[in-house]
Amino acid sequence: MFRLVSTRMNAAVHVALVCTAALLSAQQILGALAVAAPAEPLRIESPVARETLPGQTVGSAYLVIHNDGSVTRRLLSASTPAAREAQLHDMSLRDGVMRMRQITDGVVVPAHGKVVFEPGGMHLMLVGLQSPLITGTRVPLTLRFDRGLALSTSLQVVSIADEISISKK
Ligand SMILES: [Cu+2]
Numbered sequence: 001m002f003r004l005v006s007t008r009m010n011a012a013v014h015v016a017l018v019c020t021a022a023l024l025s026a027q028q029i030l031g032a033l034a035v036a037a038p039a040e041p042l043r044i045e046s047p048v049a050r051e052t053l054p055g056q057t058v059g060s061a062y063l064v065i066h067n068d069g070s071v072t073r074r075l076l077s078a079s080t081p082a083a084r085e086a087q088l089h090d091m092s093l094r095d096g097v098m099r100m101r102q103i104t105d106g107v108v109v110p111a112h113g114k115v116v117f118e119p120g121g122m123h124l125m126l127v128g129l130q131s132p133l134i135t136g137t138r139v140p141l142t143l144r145f146d147r148g149l150a151l152s153t154s155l156q157v158v159s160i161a162d163e164i165s166i167s168k169k
Helices: 007-021 026-036
Strands: 042-050 058-067 073-079 083-094 097-102 107-109 113-117 123-129 138-145 150-158
Touching: 042 138, 058 107, 058 138, 058 150, 073 083, 107 113
Parallel strands: 042 150
Antiparallel strands: 042 058, 058 113, 058 123, 073 107, 073 138, 083 097, 083 123, 138 150
16 A cells, blocks of 8 residues: 655665675575564555546645554655645634644654544645546655655545545544
8 A cells, every 4th residue: 555665664775785795594684674674653544635627726635644653753744746735734613614724843643543634624735736636546645754754655536526534434
């Protein structure tokens, strides 16, 4: 579903190179890799984007980030080749009107918890779309976290007619 592009991967590759140079057995190399690259506790679930109409330059995307670890983490930013910017947004009710604001200081992903981006709440705003988002296609997305971690996934583009009910999954 998603791909790790963290600095840990580089560390693992580095260990593999060092081990190869030392002419260790394949089993020993695998053992070293297992130590160098522990499972990353963050994972992304149900990444979707809403289809857009021709001429529409702004889109929205939703997903859930799970933190299975015991350390609170922070989502810092998002990016996609499909748009100039992927902003983190929040919605709030003020004076009876739903307002949207950009989150600039990141989003906390609690330890043993999750953070939900869904319609009516936090969402990703894809600003400056290169072309319309077409139902049934996929759009690459990268999320950057603290500790230099980046997780890549792809957003499934869903129809305007489809209900998006992320937190009920
Ligand atoms: Cu928004």
